[in-house]
Amino acid sequence: MTLQVFTAVTGAGWESELVGALDRDDHGVTVVRRCVDVSDLLAAAATGTGQAALLSAELRRLDGDAVARLHAAGVAVVGLVEPGDEPTGLRLRQLGVAHVLPADADPEVIARALRDAVAGVPAAGHDVADPRAALPLPGTPVQPEPPTGGRGRVVAVWGPTGAPGRTTVAVGLADEAARLGTSSLLVDADVYGGVVAQVLGLLDESPGLAGAARQAGTGVLDGPSLVALTWAVRPQLQVLTGPARADRWPELRPGAVGTVLEEARRVAELTVVDCAFSVEDDEELSFDTAAPRRNGATLAVLEHADTVLCVSGADPVALQRCVRALDQLRDVLPGVEPELVVNQLRRGPVPGDPRREIGNALERFTGRRPRWFLPADRRAIDAALAAGRTLAEVAPGSALRTELRTLAAELAGAGVPAAGRRGPWRSRRAG
Ligand SMILES: Nc1ncnc2c1ncn2[C@@H]1O[C@H](COP(=O)(O)OP(=O)(O)OP(=O)(O)O)[C@@H](O)[C@H]1O
Ligand SMILES: [Mg+2]
Structure with missing residues (x-):
């Protein structure tokens, strides 16, 4: 035919x-x-x-x-x-x-x-009801060559609903990687309302990711124009802020977000993306193939990332949500294999040794053991939020900062700093 x-x-x-x-x-x-x-x-x-x-x-x-x-x-x-x-x-x-x-x-x-x-x-x-319709089709290279040369890594920080700590992990990871000498770009791609600018005390009036996506959508985004849209928090740490208002998510078209991330690989050794939780269908819109899909941007980030972190809370409700979210992700993007990060680990909500019990439970229900455990550390977090600074700046000796540094060292490919190996919450690869 x-x-x-x-x-x-x-x-x-x-x-x-x-x-x-x-x-x-x-x-x-x-x-x-x-x-x-x-x-x-x-x-x-x-x-x-x-x-x-x-x-x-x-x-x-x-x-x-x-x-x-x-x-x-x-x-x-x-x-x-x-x-x-x-x-x-x-x-x-x-x-x-x-x-x-x-x-x-x-x-x-x-x-x-x-x-x-x-x-x-x-x-x-x-x-048409499948949010994958918003992604490049199979067989379509996500970044058709040329251009080539972008060698930086992209890490997506994702996780279930319930505020398990995606933003905390994304900010900590980008900041610690930068401090370890890896040039880092932190991207706020939370289509349900990004807060990275507030967390870092930035007065955000910049077009940020939406501006970059707009340029990508018209084919004019390049390295210098991407850098021009970022905040330089420090020489090694750039930030691309999220949409100023949650209702501006249609500005983040999936294809354009993918192009931004590919361009990001050229300007930073490590790009860390703070994602929204939802990967579900936008079913109300499903009769219209051309309608923008809110979760399409999240799916594009997860598809483009070299590593996807799934951040879970450390209580029974959060663990249940994590199991469900991973199930859903497997249905939508079966090729994505997230690494588990258990955040807010503490004694109390889980009987016995929380690290062991949570590790066993997640392995049993998801088939994978958490790779990192991050302690609950309200005092350190509050100090950081109050100052609009990072943990490294306001609570450099805190257990949470120490573990974030270890996580960053592993993901940025840098050596694990000696300080990161001490303390009661020592991070350990679990198999
Ligand atoms: N390890 C921790 N110890 C104590 N508090 C924490 C820790 N991690 C995160 N928090 C706090 O939990 C709350 C939610 O964290 P965060 O904003 O990082 O989650 P999120 O998954 O990005 O949520 P959202 O769905 O709002 O985007 C915040 O108040 C944060 O300061
Ligand atoms: Mg968040």
């Missing part, structure tokens, strides 16, 4: 010749509609009559959102640029177009690219 293709290559002199060549010869491709602009293309995609779109970079109003919507409609995308126009090719790739070719490529090569792009599309596409 031939591939049904939409074209949207307006503004280019070679359009009719190319369409003619694709149609005329036996390339296994049929052009079912020649679209005049992005709206026309999106409307055509929604009809379900084509499997791929061939578009040119000059198309007006083409942005990352439009590409994501085409993907969500099950339409693979191939981009054409003027021969030799590398910057435009890079821009298209930043918008999420994995296959980019020069416009003078042989029609057979273009037809093959269309088939390859479609081969990455699952037969039925993700169900």
Whole structure:
């Protein structure tokens, strides 16, 4: 069966010749509609009559959102640029177009690219109610090359509802990694209301992550523009703040957030992302494939991260929530293998030795043992919150700070500092 293709290559002199060549010869491709602009293309995609779109970079109003919507409609995308126009090719790739070719490529090569792009599309596409529809399709590189060169690591700090301490861990991890000499970028991606700016005492009026996502969505984000959007808390610690208000989550489009993280790999050795808890379907919106999905940004972060930390509280209710959240995550993103961090460990809510009992319970119900235990340390936390500073600044000798430093040393690949090996709450890898 031939591939049904939409074209949207307006503004280019070679359009009719190319369409003619694709149609005329036996390339296994049929052009079912020649679209005049992005709206026309999106409307055509929604009809379900084509499997791929061939578009040119000059198309007006083409942005990352439009590409994501085409993907969500099950339409693979191939981009054409003027021969030799590398910057435009890079821009298209930043918008999420994995296959980019020069416009003078042989029609057979273009037809093959269309088939390859479609081969990455699952037969039925993700169900429209599935938040994975907001993610790049399987087979679509999350960061199509080029650009390359971003070698920094991305750690997502995630966990169940109930405020187990994601922000505390994310801030502590980024701060301690920076103090160990690893250049760190802390990103607040909590779509239910980011508070990293307040925790660090920053007067946040910067566009932060939303600004970076906006630039990524139009294909103009690069290292310097990303750095310009961050706060330099210290030379080794940059902060990209979250949306100023929780209701501004639609600004964090998943594809754009993914691009921001890939750019972050170039500007910092370690990027730590404070995520929201929820990975569930946005079912009220599910009838509309093009509707933004609140949890799509969280899923994009979890997909892009090299390491996902799941932070759990240390009481029976928190543990139950952690087990459920991991179940849910496995359903939505089966490829993600989180590392468990048990926070607020204390005697009382769990009988016996809390570390052993919690470790056993989590292993039994989730199949994995916690890798780190962080003590409850209200006094140190309160001192930090009161001053809008980090634990290292206001409670450098606290047990919680010591364990966060150990966690940071392990995740940043630095040596574990001698100080981090002392104390009653010594962190230990559990198998
Ligand atoms: N180890 C700890 N010891 C004492 N208090 C803690 C500890 N970790 C976190 N807290 C406190 O628990 C509360 C929740 O922590 P935090 O804001 O880090 O959680 P969260 O998972 O990011 O929550 P949210 O869902 O609001 O984003 C805060 O008041 C924080 O100061
Ligand atoms: Mg938080």
